[in-house]
Amino acid sequence: MTTYATRLQNxxxxxxxxxxADATMLHAPATGVGGRTGFRNDSGGIVNAVAGTMNVTCSPFTAWVDGGTSDAQGGYPVINDSTATLAIAPGDATQARVDIVAVVINDHAFDGSGQTNCTLTVIQGTPGGGTPALPVTCAPIRAINIPAGLSAGTGGLSSGNMGTDYRQYLPNGILRVASAAERDAANKSARGDVVYRVDLDTLEVWNGSTWRSYQPYRDSYKGRISRAAGQNFASTDQVVIDFSTVDYNTGMTVSAVTNRIDANVDAVYRITAGGTWAVNNTGRRILMLKKNGTELLRSNYANVTNASGIFLTWEGPLVAGDQLTLEGYQDSGSTLALANAYLAVAEVR
Structure with a gap:
């Protein structure tokens, strides 16, 4: 066993x-030493076809490539300081092939390769053989799909030949920013990067196209509609409740109108609803929550002899554009009123 600290002596x-030592500042892999292979940000290492040729380009990047031969190997900071152009071999006459653009580290002291270098290269696949095997110390960037017979003379590469993006990303801490302007001036990294907005006292996460307000567990109401006055229901009629008041409407996460609440973003929501049925000792009283016209949940009481509060709660994912409505039904044989009805939506996460 050897325990040591670096930079103690010249x-x-x-x-x-x-x-x-550098790896101590990075996200750990499965072992206790080393660091997770990854790229610094998603604007680095972008591989694109040079249309009509058999070349691809790779944009500048910084990355960390963890040693794959031994836990004692450590990892390698890698810099590609300018756009690189890489040649892709023409396609096989009869079978398709998959190539992979990758950073490959050869370190003879650990892998016995006879080489000590770092290259940005194309790992060529075998025609008909699927994805090629990768060297042990390697950071794959992107797959290139080569159909049979493809060459510069037959039209060359296009964006349609660009396959799986294999880049993993290095973890970043939460960046403190004073305002939206400072946030937008910062270099955006990968999806999932988080900033703390001092002006709003909130977290925001980059989802790849926009900044979204984010809390690990929100559970705060984003929309609520209600109706204090009773709404009459004829026996055996199933009717959408016509709410008279919009109590809350953020306009961002949800949009609330008098007869429904719409989800504006993909998220997990908690929906609560309720009301009070008038007295009747015959038949059922039902409250139904619907999404886009399809029932999600119902609450069902029967043969009540006094005014009955009826409630329901549902939690689950909604996608932008989903519409939530609340419907009532009763079959007492008489017209009954449902009063104090409400529908409320909270964004959970």
Whole structure:
């Protein structure tokens, strides 16, 4: 066993010890040493076809490639400081092929390869053989799908040949920003990056196209509609409740109108609803929550002899554009009123 700290004395830190030390600042892999392979941000390492040719380009990037031979190997900071152009071999005459653009590290001291270098390269697949095997110390970037017979003379590469994006990303901390302007001026990294907005006292997460307000568990109402006065229901009629008041309407997460609440973003929501049926000792009293006209949940009382509060709660995912309505039904044989009805939506996460 060797326990050591780097930078204690001049000239005592080897390259491997420095790599191991650098990894202490990175997200750990499955083992207790090293660091997770990943790219610094999603604007780096973008692979695109040079249309009409058999070349692809790879944008500048910084990355960390963890050693794959031994836990004692450490990892390697990698920099590609300018756009690189890589040649793709023409397609096989009869079978398709998959190539992968990747960063490959050869370190003879650990892998016995006879080489000590770092290359941005194309790992060529076998025609008809699927995705090629990767070297042990490697950061795959993107797959290139090569149909049979493809060459510059037959039209070359296009965006349609760009396959799976294999980039993983290095974890970033939460960036403190004073305002939306400071947030937007910061270089956006990968989906899931988070900023703390000082002006709003809230977190925002980048989803790949926009910043979204984010809390690990919100459980705060975003929309609520209600009706204090009774709404009459003829026996055996099933009717959408006509709410008279919009109590809350954020306009962002949901949109509330007098007869429904619409989800504006994909999220997990908690919906609560209720009301009070008038007295009748015959038949059923039902409250139904519907999404886009399809029932999600119902609450059902029967043969009540006094005014009956009826309630329901549902939690689950909704997608932008989903419409929530509340319907009532009773079959007492007489007209009954449902009073104090409400429908409320909270965004959970």
């Amino acid at each position: 000239g005592t830190d080897t390259a491997v010890r420095m790599r191991m």
